[in-house]
Amino acid sequence: MVVFAAQGDPRRSMSLLWREKPAGQPSKGPGPKPGLSVDLIVETAISLADERGLPALSMRAVGESLGRTAMALYTYVPSKTELLDLMYDSVHAELPVRYDTGAGWRVALVEWAEDLWRFYLRHPWVLQVSQARPVLGPHEYAGLDAVLGIVTEIGMEARRVPPAIGVLFSFVRGAARNVAEARQAGQLTGVSDEDWWFPRSAMLEEVAPDFDTRFPVVTELAAKGAFDVDHEAGGSYLEREGRQAFEAGLVLVLDGLEAAGAGSAT
Amino acid sequence: MVVFAAQGDPRRSMSLLWREKPAGQPSKGPGPKPGLSVDLIVETAISLADERGLPALSMRAVGESLGRTAMALYTYVPSKTELLDLMYDSVHAELPVRYDTGAGWRVALVEWAEDLWRFYLRHPWVLQVSQARPVLGPHEYAGLDAVLGIVTEIGMEARRVPPAIGVLFSFVRGAARNVAEARQAGQLTGVSDEDWWFPRSAMLEEVAPDFDTRFPVVTELAAKGAFDVDHEAGGSYLEREGRQAFEAGLVLVLDGLEAAGAGSAT
DNA sequence: AAGGATACTTTACAGCATAAAGGGATGGAG
DNA sequence: CTCCATCCCTTTATGCTGTAAAGTATCCTT
Numbered sequence: 346m347v348v349f350a351a352q353g354d355p356r357r358s359m360s361l362l363w364r365e366k367p368a369g370q371p372s373k374g375p376g377p378k379p380g381l382s383v384d385l386i387v388e389t390a391i392s393l394a395d396e397r398g399l400p401a402l403s404m405r406a407v408g409e410s411l412g413r414t415a416m417a418l419y420t421y422v423p424s425k426t427e428l429l430d431l432m433y434d435s436v437h438a439e440l441p442v443r444y445d446t447g448a449g450w451r452v453a454l455v456e457w458a459e460d461l462w463r464f465y466l467r468h469p470w471v472l473q474v475s476q477a478r479p480v481l482g483p484h485e486y487a488g489l490d491a492v493l494g495i496v497t498e499i500g501m502e503a504r505r506v507p508p509a510i511g512v513l514f515s516f517v518r519g520a521a522r523n524v525a526e527a528r529q530a531g532q533l534t535g536v537s538d539e540d541w542w543f544p545r546s547a548m549l550e551e552v553a554p555d556f557d558t559r560f561p562v563v564t565e566l567a568a569k570g571a572f573d574v575d576h577e578a579g580g581s582y583l584e585r586e587g588r589q590a591f592e593a594g595l596v597l598v599l600d601g602l603e604a605a606g607a608g609s610a611t
Numbered sequence: 612m613v614v615f616a617a618q619g620d621p622r623r624s625m626s627l628l629w630r631e632k633p634a635g636q637p638s639k640g641p642g643p644k645p646g647l648s649v650d651l652i653v654e655t656a657i658s659l660a661d662e663r664g665l666p667a668l669s670m671r672a673v674g675e676s677l678g679r680t681a682m683a684l685y686t687y688v689p690s691k692t693e694l695l696d697l698m699y700d701s702v703h704a705e706l707p708v709r710y711d712t713g714a715g716w717r718v719a720l721v722e723w724a725e726d727l728w729r730f731y732l733r734h735p736w737v738l739q740v741s742q743a744r745p746v747l748g749p750h751e752y753a754g755l756d757a758v759l760g761i762v763t764e765i766g767m768e769a770r771r772v773p774p775a776i777g778v779l780f781s782f783v784r785g786a787a788r789n790v791a792e793a794r795q796a797g798q799l800t801g802v803s804d805e806d807w808w809f810p811r812s813a814m815l816e817e818v819a820p821d822f823d824t825r826f827p828v829v830t831e832l833a834a835k836g837a838f839d840v841d842h843e844a845g846g847s848y849l850e851r852e853g854r855q856a857f858e859a860g861l862v863l864v865l866d867g868l869e870a871a872g873a874g875s876a877t
Numbered sequence: 878a879a880g881g882a883t884a885c886t887t888t889a890c891a892g893c894a895t896a897a898a899g900g901g902a903t904g905g906a907g
Numbered sequence: 908c909t910c911c912a913t914c915c916c917t918t919t920a921t922g923c924t925g926t927a928a929a930g931t932a933t934c935c936t937t
Contacts, residue, residue, distance in 0.1 A: 359814040375904040376914030403893065416895080417916050425894065475792045481811055483819065486826050493828040503835035507852075508859030511789075512782060515860070519781025526741045545747055548625040553749065560752050562759040569769035586773075593774035594781070601867030641935035642883025670925065682926075683885050691925065 358427060362434055362482040381411060383421050387431045391468070394432065398529055399470040433474050434482025440464055442487045443494070450498040451599055454513070457492055458595055461517045469525035472518055499606035509602055516598050517591075524587035538581040624693060628700055628748040647677060649687050653697045657734070660698065664795055665736040699740050700748025706730055708753045709760070716764040717865055720779070723758055724861055727783045735791035738784055765872040775868055782864050783857075790853035804847040 361383065389410050394402045404415035404425055411417075422428045441460055444453040465472055492513065496506055527538060549556060557564045566572065574585050627649065655676050660668045670681035670691055677683075688694045707726055710719040731738055758779065762772055793804060815822060823830045832838065840851050 355810040355814055359811060359818050363818040365818060374913060375902095376912085377902050377916085379915070381915090404895085405893080413915095414917055415893095416918085419895075420915055481815065483825075486829060490826040490828045493832060497828060497832070503832050503837035504839075505859060506832060506837050508856045509863060511786065511856040512860040512863050515782050515785025516778060519785055520777065523777075544621040545625060548621055549747065552625050552629040552631060559749075560756040562756045562763060563752065566759060566763070566769055566772060571769035571772050573770075590774045590777040593771060594778040597775060597778050597867040597871050598864070599867070600870035601863040601865070604866035604870060605863050640882065641933090642881085643885080643933045645884065647884090669923085671923090679884095680886055681924095682887085685926075686884060 354423075357423060358430065359481070361422075361427065361431060362480065379420075381413065381417070381421060383431065386411065386418055386421055386428070387435050390428055391432050391436055394470040395468055399473050402470070429474055430480045430482070433471060434480050434484050436468050436471060437482070437484035437488050439467075440484075440488045440491070442491050444491060446495055446498045450495050451603070453495045453498070454492075454599060454602075455595065457495060458513070458517050462521050462591060465518065465521035466525060466528075469521075469529060472522045472525055496602075499602060501606050505605060509605065512598060512601070516594060520587060520591040520594060523590070524584055527581065527583035527587065538583045542582065620689075623689060624696065625747070627688075627693065627697060628746065645686075647679065647683070647687060649697065650701075652677065652684055652687055652694070653701050656694055657698050657702055660736040661734055665739050668736070695740055696746045696748070699737060700746050700750050702734050702737060703748070703750035703754050705733075706750070706754045706757070708757050710757060712761055712764045716761050717869070719761045719764070720758075720865060720868075721861065723761060724779070724783050728787055728857060731784065731787035732791055732794075735787075735795060738788045738791055762868075765868060767872050771871060775871065778864060778867070782860060786853060786857040786860060789856070790850055793847065793849035793853065804849045808848065 364383075386407065390402060390407050393406060393410060397406075404418055407428075408415040408418055418428070422431070441457075444457055446453045489510075492510060493506065496509055496513075499509075501509070553559065574582060575589065630649075652673065656668060656673045659672060659676060663672075670684055673694075674681040674683055684694070688697070707723075710723055712719045755776075758776060759772065762775055762779075765775075767775070819825065840848060841855065
């Protein structure tokens with residue numbers, strides 16, 4: 346399931362995201378000193394999501410990690426969705442914000458894509474947060490600025506840049522999602538890909554004896570070894586396949602960009 | 612949040628997916644006649660998900676739609692995750708299984724991509740079901756066979772076909788996801804994109820007065836009208852933007868495929 | 878008529894986000 | 908120094924969720 350962006354007071358959301366008050370200000374009024382902070386909560390929530398996945402990220406769990414109850418968090422953060430927005434933007438601070446295009450945009454884009462790929466695999470839950478309405482936080486903007494900087498080097502019309510960015514993000518996210526979800530499924534269920542696949546593919550023959558004639562193209566390609574996977578690399582079946590698909594797909598997408606650039610070269 | 616595939620008995624899962632018993636058989640044993648059927652439950656669940664989204668798809672809700680309790684469903688389906696698998700595969704029956712490549716693979720792929728795009732927008736919840744471990748149902752295979760049939764026409768090596776398919780799916784899914792989630796967010800919160808964007812972009816200036824210098828490339832491209840959206844088309848802002856990104860991105864991906872095909876032409 | 882299988886309901890439980898209310902500590906105002 | 912407003916945090920409660928366990932009603936076979 347996809348988690349949607351917060352829908353609370355925009356003023357409060359944006360103010361939190363951009364940290365209007367420099368975080369950690371002594372808060373001079375009456376009442377007890379705050380024992381926590383937004384930053385601390387966000388950090389804790391991020392490592393929890395990294396370790397146990399989004400489904401395990403409950404307000405109770407975050408509170409417990411901090412030695413508080415779930416409700417204590419509501420002093421700092423208006424709701425769970427706002428917390429997710431903060432986590433989302435905050436974690437994007439890990440991404441590089443500048444790429445050297447000296448060796449050409451293509452080299453830089455490969456670097457960018459691989460940074461993003463690793464980032465998503467480090468924080469797979471990011472892929473499960475809805476992209477529908479951008480969080481509009483500072484770090485997401487910084488990341489966007491970085492790719493845009495590379496892509497403008499291709500020299501295509503300004504109007505064609507956003508769709509190109511869209512393809513790039515869709516591609517990296519899609520490729521990373523496959524691997525991330527495979528890992529997560531394995532972790533959650535304790536069943537490796539191989540253990541999952543084997544009984545099912547065996548069952549396939551039993552349950553669909555006419556497979557070859559029903560799905561001739563799949564069968565033919567399988568015979569040609571199209572679905573074979575390099576066994577040298579580490580990781581599970583889906584992980585290797587995912588990595589290969591990422592590398593091969595990236596070449597393809599970059600070729601597409603090159604064609605687009607050539608079509609409207611200055 | 613992403614919903615994972617079922618992890619129950621593979622034999623039962625596959626048997627259900629491929630409908631080993633021809634559905635609607637009179638069931639001659641003792642006991643009351645079944646009032647429901649797997650197909651009926653799956654259909655009901657699909658229309659519920661279409662109308663109200665995955666989060667609203669509870670066992671209670673499905674049962675209620677059928678005049679039963681939630682627990683009644685467990686007579687037919689082992690768990691909610693299995694039901695999701697069944698929904699997922701079943702709904703894929705809507706996709707065409709054959710495309711005419713007479714006018715060239717490119718035309719056929721455009722048709723395929725648009726069919727898939729419309730399919731995802733008709734059933735946005737499909738995008739929220741994990742792709743990690745394919746459901747391995749008959750209709751998903753049929754759909755796969757269809758694209759593979761087109762892509763093999765390009766004439767690239769067999770080993771390069773799966774990554775190409777991966778890019779195609781990632782792209783269409785990513786593009787559709789943007790629009791689907793925007794729609795859903797609007798439906799759920801009752802706030803249109805415009806109403807969502809406006810206060811936030813206004814707030815941006817307030818909260819980040821140094822935006823122009825912090826994000827120079829974004830600013831420059833915005834000045835060149837890169838983010839302007841064609842106001843003629845219908846739908847909300849994000850919807851129009853999504854559609855444009857889909858069309859422009861598709862060209863880009865197909866260019867990439869063409870380059871890949873040329874690289875290994877027979 | 879008896880027995881057993883089957884369809885379905887009822888009840889119950891643990892977990893979720895969060896509203897509402899209360900406890901207890903703190904610092905400023907009088 | 909006293910009083911009180913303020914603020915951090917906890918407790919309690921509500922209505923959701925999936926589904927385990929047990930119970931009821933219905934039907935066919937013997």
